Amino acid sequence: AQKITQTQPGMFVQEKEAVTLDCTYDTSDQSYGLFWYKQPSSGEMIFLIYQGSYDEQNATEGRYSLNFQKARKSANLVISASQLGDSAMYFCAMRDFYNQGGKLIFGQGTELSVKP
Amino acid sequence: EAGVVQSPRYKIIEKKQPVAFWCNPISGHNTLYWYLQNLGQGPELLIRYENEEAVDDSQLPKDRFSAERLKGVDSTLKIQPAELGDSAVYLCASSLEAAPTDTQYFGPGTRLTVL
Numbered sequence: 300a301q302k303i304t305q306t307q308p309g310m311f312v313q314e315k316e317a318v319t320l321d322c323t324y325d326t327s328d329q330s331y332g333l334f335w336y337k338q339p340s341s342g343e344m345i346f347l348i349y350q351g352s353y354d355e356q357n358a359t360e361g362r363y364s365l366n367f368q369k370a371r372k373s374a375n376l377v378i379s380a381s382q383l384g385d386s387a388m389y390f391c392a393m394r395d396f397y398n399q400g401g402k403l404i405f406g407q408g409t410e411l412s413v414k415p
Numbered sequence: 416e417a418g419v420v421q422s423p424r425y426k427i428i429e430k431k432q433p434v435a436f437w438c439n440p441i442s443g444h445n446t447l448y449w450y451l452q453n454l455g456q457g458p459e460l461l462i463r464y465e466n467e468e469a470v471d472d473s474q475l476p477k478d479r480f481s482a483e484r485l486k487g488v489d490s491t492l493k494i495q496p497a498e499l500g501d502s503a504v505y506l507c508a509s510s511l512e513a514a515p516t517d518t519q520y521f522g523p524g525t526r527l528t529v530l
Contacts, residue, residue, distance in 0.1 A: 343524065402460045408457055
């Protein structure tokens with residue numbers, strides 16, 4: 300069965316510093332996609348970044364990058380130059396290409412707090 | 416471009432009462448999802464629609480939950496009767512299609528409190 304594990308319930312980072320949020324996953328499928336979402340206190344899930352299992356390059360989107368290590372089954376999110384507005388819950392999610400019919404499997408989330 | 420719209424944002428009801436949530440997906444998105452998010456956890460899929468057809472409702476508690484997506488656009492999720500354990504956030508999401516690489520875009524959710 301698919302599973303996403305986020306082992307950091309909460310993280311603190313100083314403003315302007317970089318932070319890494321951990322995500323490991325488990326799947327028997329060879330083709331899958333990995334997603335990161337941000338959920339501020341307002342409740343909306345905001346899409347941040349996507350990595351396909353066959354993508355050779357790590358995905359980047361502005362200040363967000365995904366450190367994808369396929370052999371270790373990890374897909375850590377790196378946020379560079381943290382801003383106060385980055386304080387939120389962050390969820391890692393996975394989608395098998397063939398077995399789950401479009402369903403996203405989410406981890407438990409990591410609460411990030413950015414200190415001024 | 417407008418995002419996924421949900422209403423109401425908040426709902427407080429007494430147990431055994433019915434409740435309904437409404438979702439309007441991003442224009443042109445054929446696939447619509449309803450997720451349930453309990454406090455401190457990630458969302459879990461309840462049901463997925465491709466156009467008007469519910470193609471995955473295996474996680475929907477059909478004894479009390481129902482959903483519909485008439486004309487393949489807006490969708491309504493209903494609970495009747497509500498129980499205390501239904502208190503949660505109900506998220507609606509949409510994507511262009513159900514392709515694996517299609518990003519799902521979420522609405523702000525409806526926070527349900529059952530007293």
